[in-house]
Amino acid sequence: MEVFDLIRQQSEYMKSVIPLIASENVTSKFVRECYLSDFGHRYAMGDVEKRIYSGCNIIDRLEELAIKYTKELFGCEHANVKPISGTIANLAVYRALTECGDKILALPVKCGGHFSFHDSANVRCLRTVEMPFDPSEFNIDLDNAKKKIIEERPKLVILGASVFLFSHPVKELVEVAHEVGARVMYDGSHVLGLIAGKEFQDPIKEGADVVTASTHKTFPGPQRAVIMCKEELAEMIDYGVMPCVVSNHHIHSLAGYAMACIEMLEFGRDYARQIVRNAKALAEELYNLGYNVLCPHLEFTKSHQVVVDVGNGCEVVGKLEKANILTNPCLLPWDDDKASGIRIGVQEVTRLGMKEDEMREIARFIDMALKDKKPIKDIKNEIKEFKSNFLTVKYTFEEHPAY
CATH class of the missing domain: 3.90.1150.10 (Aspartate Aminotransferase, domain 1)
Structure with a gap:
């Protein structure tokens, strides 16, 4: 059949190329086996022990396990493992921590910022102010960023990047952001695996209020996402995820994420x-x-x-x-x-x-x-x-x- 022929063609093609796409990875057979499980047939709307559908007792245990491993890997107070992509995770945070018309401060795309800091933010009617950037250091211009936060008084300051060579000044900007009543979100999609492996900055320890990340770049898991936050924001973040931007959260890939967490712990x-x-x-x-x-x-x-x-x-x-x-x-x-x-x-x-x-x-x-x-x-x-x-x-x- 044509579909299976294309699958075989893709596998043969990958055997002959050097894959250097910064947003991709290859999963283990243990993660892949999760995709083929019965979890792929099931819905689990709602929270653990509070599902809309019946028959979710085992799924509840799976989600609890994924949350447990996330907390163990990253030392976060609260984890939401429902988002099905990094952009969806960011949208959930916008829904939780901002209102229509608010300002957010984020890197422009040509300085490494992700499109969800701009185009997707428009879904929430947010006004994106450009984060000052130092091209010679390929990093945030710390002094001017502090001034910009004080001048603009954004509701949300976004750190992290899509083109991401060096750690961002999280601790320094958290202090200024909190002074003006802003929250700090760190998009760790590209470097999540490096954070888990203790080879990059730890944005949670450095004071970020929320960390979002997709789970298939340096973190070698399935294509989905996670949000980690301070306990005081848990209820708002959870509501921002479900029901606002996620319905069923693809339980088969949630199992794959839990398996990838186990691999990264080891x-x-x-x-x-x-x-x-x-x-x-x-x-x-x-x-x-x-x-x-x-x-x-x-x-x-x-x-x-x-x-x-x-x-x-x-x-x-x-x-x-x-x-x-x-x-x-x-x-x-x-x-x-x-x-x-x-x-x-x-x-x-x-x-x-x-x-x-x-x-x-x-x-x-x-x-x-x-x-x-x-x-x-x-x-x-x-x-x-x-x-x-x-x-x-x-x-x-x-x-x-x-x-």
């Missing part, structure tokens, strides 16, 4: 540590090959991402795709409409067992493709042979084929 530190090492190694090699990798004075990155100014991101991404290297274009602070950058993520190749030596090899493949050092066909063949040694999921309880 293997998260080693996994996160290797991700950051790999990102630095790839960035350094690309820099040595002559590419304009951002922030060499800061060792390029402290996350899973590497950002390169290539002049025309879309053109470069297209050229790399022809060679079976997958990445994506991104706007940079100095851009108008055309994306001049590419964003590279190493979390998936790390989960396949690649380390620093392989990152240098990937840099060589990128260089060959962009400088036409070999015919595309030859580069694709070399990549396929290279990838054939990395088709197994690591950092899990039992290694197994990735595709």
Whole structure:
């Protein structure tokens, strides 16, 4: 049948490419088995022990387990595991903590901000004020951000990013935000796995009121999301999630999230540590090959991402795709409409067992493709042979084929 043919084609394709999309990862067989369970047939509207439908006793235990593991991993006071995407999680927070017409302070897209800080905020009729940004440091301009908070008095200050190289000044901005009665939300979607593995800042310990995150980037779980918050906000956040933006919350992927939490409790530190090492190694090699990798004075990155100014991101991404290297274009602070950058993520190749030596090899493949050092066909063949040694999921309880 055509659908199954396409599934097979996708699996074969992934065996021959280098996946460097910063917002993707590959799950373990244990997570995948959850997708195929009977949970995928069921509804569980409402809260634990307060469901609208009957027959949810076992689902209640599952949700309690997912909440327990979330609290254990991240040290949060309250966790809501119902959101089915990062954008939905952000919308729930807007519903809970703001009213129509309120101001929010967030990074613009060309400085790494996610579209949900802007376009999705319009659903709530919010006015987004741009967070000051320092392009040379690729980070929030702390002094000007403090001034902006005092001047604008937003209802919500949003930290975290989609293009995210370095920790944000959470503690410093929380202090100022609270002075003017604002709450602080940290979107940790990209770095959730690094936070779990203790290789990035801990926004909860640094005082963020709410942390939202999708669970399928550096955190190697299913495509859904989580919200963590202070206990005083729990009731508002829970209502903002269900019934406001979530009905049934896809119980099969909730089981997958719980399973991914178990894996991260066991293997998260080693996994996160290797991700950051790999990102630095790839960035350094690309820099040595002559590419304009951002922030060499800061060792390029402290996350899973590497950002390169290539002049025309879309053109470069297209050229790399022809060679079976997958990445994506991104706007940079100095851009108008055309994306001049590419964003590279190493979390998936790390989960396949690649380390620093392989990152240098990937840099060589990128260089060959962009400088036409070999015919595309030859580069694709070399990549396929290279990838054939990395088709197994690591950092899990039992290694197994990735595709």
